[in-house]
Amino acid sequence: MRVFLLEDSYERMRRFRSLFSAHSITHSADSQEAIEILGSREFDLICLDHDLNEHDNDWIASGDGYEVASFLGDNNTPNNNALILIHTMNPSGGDRMVAALKVNNRKVVRTSIIQIFNLEFLHSLGIEV
Secondary structure (H helix, E strand, O other): OEEEEEOOHHHHHHHHHHHHHOOEEEEEEEEHHHHHHHHHHHEEEEEEEOOOOOOOOOOOOOOOOHHHHHHHHHOOOOOOOEEEEEEOHHHHHHHHHHHHHHHOOEEEEEEEOOOOOOHHHHHHOOOOO
């Protein structure tokens, strides 16, 4: 499975990499870089954070997940059929992301950062880790 992760927290990125260690993971902490990648490469699963300002690392994170969700919702990309998981702790930001993705009926699930690491939850979505 090809997984894309938009995440600015080193600790959460490390947990994602551990959880999806049997899969190919592409990571970015920058919304514009994410848009470039998602506009040209196909993924099976896309995990998006909203707030890219946690900075528990030395990455230069910029933009926000809404920019990426809006891009995916408004444009024809190789990821039109990908499952998109929104895992932000920002309630209003997450709601805006879901709304942007539903414009063109993208497959989107809103979840918490805690639940996204729950194997039963992932299996209920058809995701094998």
